Amino acid sequence: MKTQLHFTFFVLLIVLAGVLVAPVLAQGQPPTDDDVNAVARQLYCPVCENTPLDVCPTQACAQWRDLIRSMLAEGKNEAEIKQYFVDNYGARVLNEPPREGLNWLVYIVPPLVILVGAVILVRTLRTWKKPQVVPQVESPRAEAPVDDYVARLEEEVRKKN
Amino acid sequence: MTAATEEPPIRRGVPLWVQIIIWIGLLGLLVLVGITLNKREQGTVQPGDVIPDFTLPLFSGYEYAGQSGIKLSDLSGRVVVLNFWASWCKPCEQEAAELQEAWKYYEPTGQVVFLGADYVDTEPEARVYLQKYGITFPNGPDMGTRISQLFRIQGVPETYFIDKTGVLRYVQVGPFSSLEQIQAQIDLLLSE
Numbered sequence: 214m215k216t217q218l219h220f221t222f223f224v225l226l227i228v229l230a231g232v233l234v235a236p237v238l239a240q241g242q243p244p245t246d247d248d249v250n251a252v253a254r255q256l257y258c259p260v261c262e263n264t265p266l267d268v269c270p271t272q273a274c275a276q277w278r279d280l281i282r283s284m285l286a287e288g289k290n291e292a293e294i295k296q297y298f299v300d301n302y303g304a305r306v307l308n309e310p311p312r313e314g315l316n317w318l319v320y321i322v323p324p325l326v327i328l329v330g331a332v333i334l335v336r337t338l339r340t341w342k343k344p345q346v347v348p349q350v351e352s353p354r355a356e357a358p359v360d361d362y363v364a365r366l367e368e369e370v371r372k373k374n
Numbered sequence: 375m376t377a378a379t380e381e382p383p384i385r386r387g388v389p390l391w392v393q394i395i396i397w398i399g400l401l402g403l404l405v406l407v408g409i410t411l412n413k414r415e416q417g418t419v420q421p422g423d424v425i426p427d428f429t430l431p432l433f434s435g436y437e438y439a440g441q442s443g444i445k446l447s448d449l450s451g452r453v454v455v456l457n458f459w460a461s462w463c464k465p466c467e468q469e470a471a472e473l474q475e476a477w478k479y480y481e482p483t484g485q486v487v488f489l490g491a492d493y494v495d496t497e498p499e500a501r502v503y504l505q506k507y508g509i510t511f512p513n514g515p516d517m518g519t520r521i522s523q524l525f526r527i528q529g530v531p532e533t534y535f536i537d538k539t540g541v542l543r544y545v546q547v548g549p550f551s552s553l554e555q556i557q558a559q560i561d562l563l564l565s566e
Contacts, residue, residue: 273462
């Protein structure tokens, strides 16, 4: 019984030590390609238009990815790296325009246009009506005579006129 | 007896004030798009344009007059040769030696200043490039591409010759073919 307790305690101690040491070991590991691409994906090549940095094949882009790798290894976080790129290469390297100044139009105008369009569409659809069947109103002359006498009388009147 | 005619239903359109706001908004957007397109169509700055003042921060070891940054306005009275380059730019390598040679030729006169603006580059690679070609004239990064946007450059290399009064006089798009080509432009400006 005592031996079992000692054994259990020993195992727990080892597990605890592993849990405490593991994060320290992880910090010492260099950034992986996935870590680099996770940041590079949010940046555009400053030279090649509309090419995300993680897929850009040029030498310059490879240099920038190496730069991201070294900054990650230094312990810089994603926000700091992105800010560095903005400071050096301008806001156009970001995959999303910064939410400031006239850039707000990019975020506001499209949903606003869609909303206005939807309102106009709904209003237009509501004003559409099914064609109504209007009952035809027959003229008095076209009416079939209800009474034979009345019909003969009308004919006589017509002849005289 | 006639069937009663039905009155047409009252149409409810978009209120007038909403229409006005929508049209004003659309007009504003069109104006913005027009301004942006107009800017893009302008191309690079042209000879005859007065160059607005700017500050180029300099790499350590490439200072000018002990300053770690250089303002264009501080160079008034001198001819300025501003060269945009990058370490990843192959054509830039074709003219690097000629530019350095021209700088060595004119530096003792004190009348001409060569400036190198490193365009969207990384400092380690930029330094390797500068050392590889033995470049000694003031060089620094174009932070945030502010200076290149001022000149509306189309690519690298591009070189701008600014006269003693701050007016742009000549633009070289692409690498120089010879030292004489650089000297021809500078001598013209010095003779004025």
